[in-house]
Every structure is written in structure tokens, then in C-alpha cells.
Amino acid sequence: xxxxxxxxxxxxxxxxxxxxxxxxxxxxxxxxxxxxxxxxxxxxxxxxxxxxxxxxxxxxxxxxxxxxxxxxxxxxxxxxxxxxxxxxxxxxxxxxxxxxxxxxxxxxxxxxxxxxxxxxxxxxxxxxxxxxxxxxxxxxxxxxxxxxxxxxxxxxxxxxxxxxxxxxxxxxxxxxxxxxxxxxxxxxxxxxxxxxxxxxxxxxxxxxxxxxxxxxxxxxxxxxxxxxxxxxxxxxxxxxxxxxxxxxxxxxxxxxxxxxxxxxxxxxxxxxxxxxxxxxxxxxxxxxxxxxxxxxxxxxxxxxxxxxxxxxxxxxxxxxxxxxxxxxxxxxxxxxxxxxxxxxxxxxxxxxxxxxxxxxxxxxxxxxxxxxxxxxxxxxxxxxxxxxxxxxxxxxxxxxxxxxxxxxxxxxxxxxxxxxxxxxxxxxxxxxxxxxxxxxxxxxxxxxxxxxxxxxxxxxxxxxxxxxxxxxxxxxxxxxxxxxxxxxxxxxxxxxxxxxxxxxxxxxxxxxxxxxxxxxxxxxxxxxxxxxxxxxxxxxxxxxxxxxxxxxxxxxxxxxxxxxxxxx
RNA sequence: CGGGACGUAGCGCAGUUUGGUAGCGCACCUCGCUUGGGACGAGGGGGUCGCAGGUUCGAAUCCUGUCGUCCCGACCA
Numbered sequence: 001x002x003x004x005x006x007x008x009x010x011x012x013x014x015x016x017x018x019x020x021x022x023x024x025x026x027x028x029x030x031x032x033x034x035x036x037x038x039x040x041x042x043x044x045x046x047x048x049x050x051x052x053x054x055x056x057x058x059x060x061x062x063x064x065x066x067x068x069x070x071x072x073x074x075x076x077x078x079x080x081x082x083x084x085x086x087x088x089x090x091x092x093x094x095x096x097x098x099x100x101x102x103x104x105x106x107x108x109x110x111x112x113x114x115x116x117x118x119x120x121x122x123x124x125x126x127x128x129x130x131x132x133x134x135x136x137x138x139x140x141x142x143x144x145x146x147x148x149x150x151x152x153x154x155x156x157x158x159x160x161x162x163x164x165x166x167x168x169x170x171x172x173x174x175x176x177x178x179x180x181x182x183x184x185x186x187x188x189x190x191x192x193x194x195x196x197x198x199x200x201x202x203x204x205x206x207x208x209x210x211x212x213x214x215x216x217x218x219x220x221x222x223x224x225x226x227x228x229x230x231x232x233x234x235x236x237x238x239x240x241x242x243x244x245x246x247x248x249x250x251x252x253x254x255x256x257x258x259x260x261x262x263x264x265x266x267x268x269x270x271x272x273x274x275x276x277x278x279x280x281x282x283x284x285x286x287x288x289x290x291x292x293x294x295x296x297x298x299x300x301x302x303x304x305x306x307x308x309x310x311x312x313x314x315x316x317x318x319x320x321x322x323x324x325x326x327x328x329x330x331x332x333x334x335x336x337x338x339x340x341x342x343x344x345x346x347x348x349x350x351x352x353x354x355x356x357x358x359x360x361x362x363x364x365x366x367x368x369x370x371x372x373x374x375x376x377x378x379x380x381x382x383x384x385x386x387x388x389x390x391x392x393x394x395x396x397x398x399x400x401x402x403x404x405x406x407x408x409x410x411x412x413x414x415x416x417x418x419x420x421x422x423x424x425x426x427x428x429x430x431x432x433x434x435x436x437x438x439x440x441x442x443x444x445x446x447x448x449x450x451x452x453x454x455x456x457x458x459x460x461x462x463x464x465x466x467x468x469x470x471x472x473x474x475x476x477x478x479x480x481x482x483x484x485x486x487x488x489x490x491x492x493x494x495x496x497x498x499x500x501x502x503x504x505x506x507x508x509x510x511x512x513x514x515x516x517x518x519x520x521x522x523x524x525x526x527x528x529x530x531x532x533x534x535x536x537x538x539x540x541x542x543x544x545x546x547x548x549x550x551x552x553x554x555x556x557x558x559x560x561x562x563x564x565x566x567x568x
Numbered sequence: 569c570g571g572g573a574c575g576u577a578g579c580g581c582a583g584u585u586u587g588g589u590a591g592c593g594c595a596c597c598u599c600g601c602u603u604g605g606g607a608c609g610a611g612g613g614g615g616u617c618g619c620a621g622g623u624u625c626g627a628a629u630c631c632u633g634u635c636g637u638c639c640c641g642a643c644c645a
Contacts, residue, residue: 012594012606013580017638027579037637143569146638262644280643292643300643316642329645385643478603512605519605530604540604 022452023148038145038153048469064180066131077103079112106139119423133160149449156445162438189464196231207411211404212450226397234303236386237393246353249368257363260330262296273297277357279332281317301385333357343378405450413437461522465568470501473523477530488529
């Protein structure tokens with residue numbers, strides 16, 4: 001490819017709408033253009049990278065036993081009604097009607113579709129296990145599409161579904177996919193971590209997220225500094241912190257005027273925040289009040305809480321709901337709350353002694369609260385959100401918190417979809433059973449964005465070689481010097497014959513312009529043909545990531561380029 | 569959904585308060601000059617000022633509506 005032909009309009013200035021690095025750089029590098037909120041056109045450079053990622057994914061899925069198919073984007077409502085998700089999915093689903101007023105949606109995912117497909121064809125355990133996948137656009141009408149390709153409304157995803165005859169088979173399929181994902185992200189040249197994740201309402205055995213490490217990421221993950229434990233912050237289990245034992249004193253109500261926050265109470269009563277118990281009030285989807293109680297300095301993990309009370313959704317509670325249950329916003333504790341209210345107390349709270357908690361009266365708190373003695377009718381479990389430095393649940397070493405981008409997720413589905421859709425088979429004993437399923441996704445377009453979030457500097461993108469749109473750019477310093485251009489042409493043609501993805505910058509631009517564009521687009525290797533080449537046969541190879549320049553010669557540059565590429 | 573802001577040339581912005589028929593930088597085209605990190609000079613093309621109504625002799629500017637874009641709000645009550 002020649003830059004005079006390449007449709008990659010680079011921008012010197014960043015469009016005002018761009019929020020994150022990947023979006024800014026992709027817009028500037030002429031890789032993407034926005035068509036509507038959260039909807040983008042992929043220009044040639046982006047499309048090449050996407051196809052490279054897809055190809056890696058495809059090879060690994062095939063190697064793990066997957067078979068590629070292509071299901072429709074346009075899906076009939078019937079199958080979604082069978083699983084109940086037509087109602088549950090809500091506003092996030094793009095819905096439309098055909099001319100006969102039949103209802104359809106643009107597929108946000110394909111569990112229904114693939115299960116419906118398989119139920120008609122799979123009859124016997126002899127046809128199992130089966131793994132089907134596709135690489136295709138997905139549609140989700142996000143409330144707030146943001147961050148360019150990171151959270152779009154249309155995006156490319158690889159989704160694979162496994163079908164097994166039993167849980168043991170599912171375990172095998174799951175492990176295969178876990179390993180395949182590890183290879184995919186490794187081959188893409190990304191720094192990532194598989195972390196234990198919550199699979200919430202789905203309730204399968206387990207789930208892992210593959211998180212590409214980047215400070216700009218949206219998801220928080222923790223990993224152990226000693227063992228190999230790693231989890232998303234939603235999932236991270238936490239051991240109960242047992243406070244130093246004290247002789248329980250008698251419960252006492254004290255006046256604490258105006259102390260609506262934990263900090264104010266602690267300050268007013270001259271106790272540390274660790275000696276206080278705070279309340280966070282939620283309402284579930286049925287508007288029932290759910291009260292969570294935490295140590296003053298701890299945060300609620302809403303996902304854990306949601307799982308604990310079996311709620312589908314939680315939101316902050318209205319003041320009316322709190323008062324109706326006998327609570328007083330700002331001064332709440334389980335003591336004196338109306339019977340029947342759902343109360344969840346974090347396990348750590350139960351091991352506190354002589355603590356401070358609200359008295360459910362304005363400007364009043366209890367002191368000498370001993371939860372084991374004073375809290376009645378409460379559910380106790382771990383509902384704490386992990387913090388940097390918390391002890392690892394496996395080995396106790398401090399956990400480290402970091403940010404990342406969720407690029408892939410694997411999870412077990414069990415019979416959640418096969419049962420309602422009636423996808424069954426006959427086992428060895430002629431008994432009809434529902435298929436045991438797993439679901440495995442990779443956000444392909446998001447992986448591209450994540451790669452940029454992880455690999456960039458002030459000058460632009462730094463592509464890992466495996467997913468770079470082109471691996472090498474050949475730049476003649478002065479295209480008006482015929483000898484330079486001829487030499488550049490020769491190098492370009494030679495590398496092309498060696499099956500290296502190479503671009504020739506044949507524009508009549510000044511060197512600076514060409515260098516800036518090459519850095520912005522992020523070709524892993526830049527070959528410069530200049531006066532030095534003509535005078536002494538030196539061909540410069542500059543590594544984008546390190547800035548390191550290697551002098552190759554007219555004679556050996558092909559080998560040299562290959563050697564360098566192999567290290568990128 | 570609630571609150572806030574913005575929409576003027578491909579991109580970044582000024583002009584709007586105080587109405588008088590649109591400007592700057594970059595990009596683009598031509599010529600000259602220049603060529604190892606986004607040169608310089610001269611000349612040029614491009615905008616129904618998001619859209620639709622209204623007020624006015626006259627609207628980018630004032631009013632109403634609408635569409636779009638972006639930001640903030642979602643735990644310590």
C-alpha cells in the first residue's frame with residue numbers, strides 16, 4: 001500500500017467530542033469516523049487491525065474445536081419471549097417491527113438464537129460436545145454511549161456457545177475456552193489478566209473476565225501480590241476482619257447533633273471511623289427496602305448485596321421508604337427497624353465491639369453497640385467492596401488494585417436457556433435432558449480500542465506487531481530526490497515479496513510530516529531512506545515503541561527487518 | 569430519567585451580551601521556494617451559522633419548538 005492511495009485522513013487537531021485516548025487517536029489517525037452516537041465507520045486501517053484480531057480469534061476458536069457460523073442480526077421476538085428476556089432486556093434492546101407489525105430486535109447477544117438452532121438439530125449425546133461461534137455485529141442501545149469504541153451501540157463481538165451433555169463436559173469446554181482466550185490475548189500482544197468474575201443472575205458455576213490492563217479502564221480488578229488470585233472488584237471475596245475483643249458495655253443512646261455523615265459522627269464522638277457502623281439503604285425491583293450495614297470505612301459491594309438478597313436490581317432508596325420502615329436517614333442502625341425489613345449486615349460488622357451506630361432518631365446515635373448481642377433478625381454475609389491492600393482470600397497477602405478493560409468473558413450457563421427453549425437430547429440411557437451450555441464472548445472492536453489504551457504515547461499509537469494494520473512503513477526522506485524514491489520503492493517491493501505488511505510513504509511531503517503521521521498511526525517499524533542510504537548504504541530502522549534506531553545495510557536489510565519484527 | 573453546556577467551512581475556534589448579511593488558525597487547490605520531526609511567501613476555493621417556526625425594515629445574534637453532541641448526577645442518607 002502507498003500512502004498516496006491509502007484512505008487514512010489524519011487530523012492534526014483532536015475532535016472536541018473525543019473523550020478517551022483510543023478514540024482521540026483513532027480519529028486522528030484516520031481509522032474511524034463517527035456515524036451516530038456510539039456508531040462508527042471503520043476506515044481501512046482500523047478494518048485491517050480488526051481483521052487481524054478476528055483472524056487470531058478464529059484460529060484459536062477453531063483450534064479449540066469451535067465451528068464458525070453466522071447467525072442473523074435481525075431476530076424474531078418469539079424466541080426472546082420463550083426465555084422471558086424480551087421483557088427483561090428492556091430499553092437496551094433495539095426493537096423494530098416489520099410491515100406486518102411482527103416484532104424483531106437487533107441481536108444484543110445470541111443465546112436464544114443459537115439454542116433455538118441447536119434444539120432442532122441435536123438429538124443425541126453422540127452429537128456432543130458442540131461448540132459454535134460467530135464473529136458479528138452486536139447491538140445494544142446503551143443509555144450513554146461513551147468512550148468511542150469502548151462502549152458503542154454497535155460493536156463487533158465473537159461469541160461462542162458450548163453444548164455438553166453434563167456439567168463435567170461443560171467443565172472441559174470451559175477450560176478449553178479459558179485456555180483459548182489466554183492464547184488469543186497473548187497473541188494479540190496485550191498485557192491482560194483473567195479474573196474471577198461475578199455471573200450474577202445467571203447463576204452458573206463460574207465466570208472469568210479477561211481484562212486488558214490499562215489505567216483508563218472502566219473495570220477495577222484486584223490481584224494478589226503473592227499467589228495467582230485475581231478477581232473483579234465485584235467478585236472479590238473478602239475475609240471477615242475480626243476486631244480486637246473488648247468487654248461489651250451497656251448500650252447507650254447519646255445526642256450527636258447534625259452528624260449526618262460517618263466522618264462527622266466519628267469526629268464528634270472522638271472515635272475512629274473503624275469503630276462506627278454505617279447504613280446504606282436500597283430498594284429492590286419490587287420497591288422493598290434493603291438495608292445494608294457496613295463498618296464506617298467500608299463500601300458496599302452492590303453485586304454481592306444483590307446476590308445475597310436475590311434481587312434483580314437495586315437502587316438507592318427513597319427517604320419515604322426509609323422512614324416507613326422506622327429508619328431515620330443519617331442515623332440508622334438495625335436496632336429499632338420495623339420487623340420484616342430486609343437487613344443485611346456485613347460479616348465484619350458482626351465482629352465489632354462497642355461500636356457506634358445510628359439510633360433511628362434524628363441527631364441520636366447509640367454507643368457501645370455489640371452487633372452479636374444487639375442486632376436481631378439480620379442476614380449476615382460478606383457484602384464488602386474490596387479496597388487496595390485488603391488481604392487475599394487465598395493466601396492473606398495484600399491485594400493490589402488496578403484498572404482494566406474487560407475484553408472477554410467466559411461463563412457457564414448451565415440449562416438457563418436450554419430448559420425454557422426445550423433444547424434437549426437423549427442420553428446414553430435414552431433419557432431426555434436439557435443441554436448444558438456455556439457462553440464465551442470477546443469484544444473484537446473493544447479489544448482494538450483496549451490495545452490502543454494500553455499502547456500509546458504522546459505521539460500516537462504503538463501497535464503490537466500482531467495486530468498492527470501494517471507492520472512496516474518505508475519513508476523516503478525527500479521524495480523529490482529520485483534516487484531516494486527509487487531506493488524506497490525497491491525496499492518496499494522487496495519487503496512485500498517477503499509477505500511483510502508494508503506501506504510506502506510516497507507523498508511529496510516534508511520529512512517531518514511523514515514522520516509525524518507514521519508515529520501517529522503507530523507502525524511498529526519505520527524504515528528511513530535518506531542521504532545516508534545513498535552515500536553509505538545505510539538503511540535506518542526505527543522501532544516505534546522504544547525509539548531505538550538500528551542501522552541496516554542495503555545488503556542485509558531484509559533479514560534485519562525480519563529479526564526486528566520478531567521482537568515486536 | 570434529572571441537571572448543565574454546546575451546535576458557525578473537513579478539524580479547532582472567535583463573533584451572539586449591544587440585531588445591520590460572517591471571520592481566524594489548521595487542512596484543501598495553484599505557483600514559487602524549501603526538504604532528517606507537522607517550513608515559508610503569494611494567490612485561491614469552500615459555510616442556507618444544526619433544523620423548523622416566530623419577532624423585526626433587517627436575525628448567526630432575540631423568542632418558541634425540535635434534532636444532535638458532550639458533561640455531571642447512581643452508595644456513607
